[in-house]
Amino acid sequence: GQQVMQIPQYQHVQEGEDFTTYCNSSTTxxxxxxxxxRPGGHPVFLIQLxxxxxxxxxxxxxxxxxxxxxxxxxxxxxxxxxxVGTYFCAAGGGADGLTFGKGTHLIIQP
Amino acid sequence: NxxxxxxxxxxILKIGQSMTLQCxxxxxxxxxxxxxxxxxxxxxxxxxxxxxxxxxxxxxxNGYNVSRSTTEDFPLRLELAAPSQTSVYFCASSYQTGGTYxxxxxxxxxxxxx
Numbered sequence: 756g757q758q759v760m761q762i763p764q765y766q767h768v769q770e771g772e773d774f775t776t777y778c779n780s781s782t783t784x785x786x787x788x789x790x791x792x793r794p795g796g797h798p799v800f801l802i803q804l805x806x807x808x809x810x811x812x813x814x815x816x817x818x819x820x821x822x823x824x825x826x827x828x829x830x831x832x833x834x835x836x837x838x839v840g841t842y843f844c845a846a847g848g849g850a851d852g853l854t855f856g857k858g859t860h861l862i863i864q865p
Numbered sequence: 866n867x868x869x870x871x872x873x874x875x876x877i878l879k880i881g882q883s884m885t886l887q888c889x890x891x892x893x894x895x896x897x898x899x900x901x902x903x904x905x906x907x908x909x910x911x912x913x914x915x916x917x918x919x920x921x922x923x924x925x926x927n928g929y930n931v932s933r934s935t936t937e938d939f940p941l942r943l944e945l946a947a948p949s950q951t952s953v954y955f956c957a958s959s960y961q962t963g964g965t966y967x968x969x970x971x972x973x974x975x976x977x978x979x
């Protein structure tokens with residue numbers, strides 16, 4: 756099955772700094788999804804990327820899917836305390852379920 | 866809509882005991898899934914179902930069983946609980962719309978086996 760590696764595992768930033776997490780696969784992915792999990796909460800869907808080289812934006816969040824469809828990134832501009840949580844990339848979906856990366860824990864210092 | 870609901874929220878089991886984690890969704894989704902999440906880690910797929918009466922194993926099915934008699938319900942059965950099954954269990958559901966397979970997660974069941 757598909758496997759995805761995610762880095763870094765932890766990221767400490769000062770409030771207002773930018774944040775980026777990266778997701779990599781050794782195989783070509785049909786799609787990549789991103790989820791956010793607040794501490795003590797459940798994963799919440801952010802976005803799905805399907806096309807090679809795709810870039811999508813949601814306010815301060817920018818999502819990219821690599822040209823070879825083997826990597827993806829999530830970039831947050833000017834972090835806020837509400838951005839705290841763990842960000843997961845996940846491959847697959849539909850009938851077979853998702854394969855999740857281990858996530859990047861975002862810790863923000865005021 | 867309540868979305869995806871799970872019961873119980875917390876449970877402590879002794880080694881060797883059995884229990885059923887309940888999951889229900891009211892969104893008429895065909896696809897349902899069970900994941901487990903160990904501390905500080907990502908989610909791993911235990912079992913999934915593409916519709917009533919159809920289930921299949923995911924990445925880590927050993928020690929678990931599922932059934933799907935209705936579209937709404939997808940219970941997960943733990944037989945002979947072991948400490949390695951201490952985890953947070955998430956149920957999720959999804960449907961395909963325009964090629965997107967967004968998954969909706971329940972609040973989770975936090976299980977400790979001692």
